[in-house]
Amino acid sequence: MGDGGFFISRAFSYYWRADAVSVMGTYVTLFALQALVVLTLDGTASDVGWLNASRWLPYLVFGLVIGALVDGRRRLPLMIGTDLVQAVLLLAIPLLWWLDALSLGVLLVIVFLYGTAAVVNMAATMSFLPRLVPRDRLQPAHARIDGADAVASMAGPAIGGALVSAIGAPLAVLVDSLTYLYSAMTLRRISLDEPSARTGVTVRGVLADIVEGVGWAYGRSGLRTLAIATHVWFVGNAVVGVVLAPYAFLVLDLTAYQFGLVGAAGGVGAVLGATVTTAVGRRLGTGRTIILCHTIITVGVVVMVLAGELASRGATVGLLVLGQALYGLAMGMSNSHEMSYRQLVTPDELQARTNTTLRSINRAVIVVVAPVAGVLADALGVRPMLVVAAVTFGLVAAGLAATPFRKVRAPV
Numbered sequence: 161m162g163d164g165g166f167f168i169s170r171a172f173s174y175y176w177r178a179d180a181v182s183v184m185g186t187y188v189t190l191f192a193l194q195a196l197v198v199l200t201l202d203g204t205a206s207d208v209g210w211l212n213a214s215r216w217l218p219y220l221v222f223g224l225v226i227g228a229l230v231d232g233r234r235r236l237p238l239m240i241g242t243d244l245v246q247a248v249l250l251l252a253i254p255l256l257w258w259l260d261a262l263s264l265g266v267l268l269v270i271v272f273l274y275g276t277a278a279v280v281n282m283a284a285t286m287s288f289l290p291r292l293v294p295r296d297r298l299q300p301a302h303a304r305i306d307g308a309d310a311v312a313s314m315a316g317p318a319i320g321g322a323l324v325s326a327i328g329a330p331l332a333v334l335v336d337s338l339t340y341l342y343s344a345m346t347l348r349r350i351s352l353d354e355p356s357a358r359t360g361v362t363v364r365g366v367l368a369d370i371v372e373g374v375g376w377a378y379g380r381s382g383l384r385t386l387a388i389a390t391h392v393w394f395v396g397n398a399v400v401g402v403v404l405a406p407y408a409f410l411v412l413d414l415t416a417y418q419f420g421l422v423g424a425a426g427g428v429g430a431v432l433g434a435t436v437t438t439a440v441g442r443r444l445g446t447g448r449t450i451i452l453c454h455t456i457i458t459v460g461v462v463v464m465v466l467a468g469e470l471a472s473r474g475a476t477v478g479l480l481v482l483g484q485a486l487y488g489l490a491m492g493m494s495n496s497h498e499m500s501y502r503q504l505v506t507p508d509e510l511q512a513r514t515n516t517t518l519r520s521i522n523r524a525v526i527v528v529v530a531p532v533a534g535v536l537a538d539a540l541g542v543r544p545m546l547v548v549a550a551v552t553f554g555l556v557a558a559g560l561a562a563t564p565f566r567k568v569r570a571p572v
Contacts, residue, residue, distance in 0.1 A: 171350045172293050172301060178343035179285070180308035182243065185339030187316020188323065188332060189250065193271065195320075196329035200257070201264050214268045216523045218276040223520030226279050228369035230512035232358030235288040240344045242281035247340035249274045250333050257330035282519065287511030290503045292352065298503060299570060300438050302496035307434035310492050314427020355508075373513025381505055385565045386450070386498065387518055389556050393454065394522045396552035398529040399545055400461065400487075407542045408480065411468055418477050425481040426488035433492025446497050447560070447568035453494035454557035460486030461550040468543055501570045 197203035197211055230238060249270055256262040293301045323332035378384045408414045408422060433453075441449045463483035470476045506514045537545045560566060 169293065171352060174346050174349050175289070175292055176301075176304055176308065178243075178346040179305055180312070181346075182336075182339045182343040183309050184312040184316055184319075185336035187312045188320040189336035191316065191320030192324055192329045192332035192336075193267075195324045196253070196333065197264065197267070199324075200329050201262070201267070203264060207264055210264075210268060211271060213527065214271040215275045215278075216527055217272060218279045219516075219520045219523035220527065222276060222279055223516045223523075224370045224373070224513075225366060226283050227373055227513035227516030227520075228366050230280065230283040230287065230516070231369065231373075231509055233284075234354040234356070235284040235291070235512075236347065236350060236352060236354060238284035239281060239288060240347050242277045242284070243340045243344035243347065245277040246274055246281070247337045247344070249277065250337035250340070253333045254330040262330070279516065283512040283516045286499070286503075286515045287508075290508065290511060291354065292350075295504060295571075299441060299496050299500035302499050303434050303437050306437075306492055306496050307431060310427055310430030310434050310488070313430060314424055318424075369513065373510060373517050376506070376510050377514050377517045381514070383502060383505065383514070383518075385560070385563050386501070387521075389454075389560050389565075390498065390518070391521055391525055392552060392559075393556050394525040395529050396457075396461075396549040396556070398526045399533040399549040399552070401526075402530050402533040403537050403542045403545045403549075404464075406537065407464070407468075407546060411542050412476055412480065414477065414480075421477065422480050422484045425485040429485035429488030429490075430492035433489040433494075434496070435492075437493040437496055440493060441497050441570075445567070445569040446501050447566045449497050450494055451557055451560045451566055453490040453497075454553055454560065456486050456490035456493075458550055458553040458557055460484070460490065461546060461553060465543060465546045465550065497570070501568070504571050 193211060194208050197207050201207070252270055253262065253267065256266060289301060290298060320332060323335060376383075377387060405419070408419045414422075437449070440452070444452065460483045463486065464480055467476050467479035467483065470479060502514060502518070503511060533545055536548075
């Protein structure tokens, strides 16, 4: 089938199905866990913040070490094993609730362990894909994965809300546990010869591997410009993630239903972006496509800011929907090009370290910027912080356009 078709290989089909189902379950769980804290454990917004921190903290604590260790291991068994670990950990939540032994502290420990398994899974999964598909199909493969993620981001919260309403938050988490079991069983059907695991691992050797991975990501790989731009992009994204809901509810006085439409628009935009991104990339090249995506995001946030200038409720909702749709469109288009470019210039033995190094820094940006953005939004106002986000995204686009990165095309 041509590049625009879905079928890349039977093995990739199994990989894609496993990822698509588990990602859908993850979006359900993200919603269900927050509802669990607030509705079941009578928690506060601060408690939800601790929940989110527990999920992302493993990236900061273990990310670099995990990347070094995964690069010396066969990746498919790690993917299957961590799927099963995540399934068991999530299964423990409704079980402890049923036994009346679930508290916020226990939940945070489980989520931290779940997040740690997720870091290992991410490192293995992302570095396994270049072994699974030919180099010239890597970007289309990422686009297929991004399309499934976009659908999950649109449908997952809605499904999570329906499940929480129907069976309660603890049992809704059980659904995600089952998706990880499905993923593990599906991945077992992939047959691929991988290099043997490295033996004789020592602490000194791991430290040397970490240094080599960081040196590659920010040094001789040529990824430094894109990596730094992405870190700055996460500053703007963290700000939007903090202030968008208060902006919609407190400034624009939207209802929960109207804000739900805004979120759905982002998912629709992401699906469209993932659909057209391969064709756009062929026409513009990798660098210009990524710069275009950052420009679209900048425009999207500016549109959201302008929504506060309108007197008509319908026009306000429509403009916010448009802004979020543009935001989702750009995200759906950009990720496959960034990931495939990174993986195409990185040798197999450095894949996990490169992915986890850069992702760990990105998550560190969220952990640091999000609370600061919240404090500044309370002090200066929500709309000014959206303007800050728009300026940040604009600087990323302009900065990349001013460098030779604009001429980059992914190698094949």
